Amino acid sequence: MAENNIPPAMFGKSNYVWMLIGAIVIALGMLLMVGGKSDDPAVFNAHEVYSTRRITIAPIVILIGLAIEGYAIFKNTTSKQ
Template structure:
C-alpha cells in the first residue's frame, strides 16, 4: 500500500490556468483588434502641403475604435472564462 501511495505522489500533472477555450477566444479577440487597426489605417497624404479630409472618415473615427474596443471586451471575456465549466 505504501508503494502505491508513493507512485501517486511522484506522478505530477501540469495544469494550465487557461484552457483551450480561453486561448481560442484570445485569438479571436486579437483578430478583432487587428481588424480594427487595419480599418483605422490609411487616409494620409503623400504631400505634406496637401490636406486630405479622408483621414476623418466615418470608418476611421467611429467604426475602427468601436471594433478595437469590442476586441478588448472579447479579451476580457477570454481571461475571465472558466475553462473547467461545462466539462
C-alpha cells in the same frame, strides 16, 4: 517514485481560441484606421483623415476585441480529473 507536482494549466483550449479571436478583431480595428496619407505633404485632406471609418467604426471594433479578450481571460475553464 517522486510525485509529479505540475500545477494545472491556467487557461484551457477554449480560452486560447477566444484570445485568438479577440486579437484578430483588434488587428482588424487597427487595419480600419490605416490610411489617410496624401500624395502631396502640403495638402491636408480632412475628409480622408477624419472619416467615419477611422474615427468611429475602428475604435468600436477595437473595443469589441478588448471585450472579447476580457471574456477569454475570465471564462471559467472546467478541468476533468
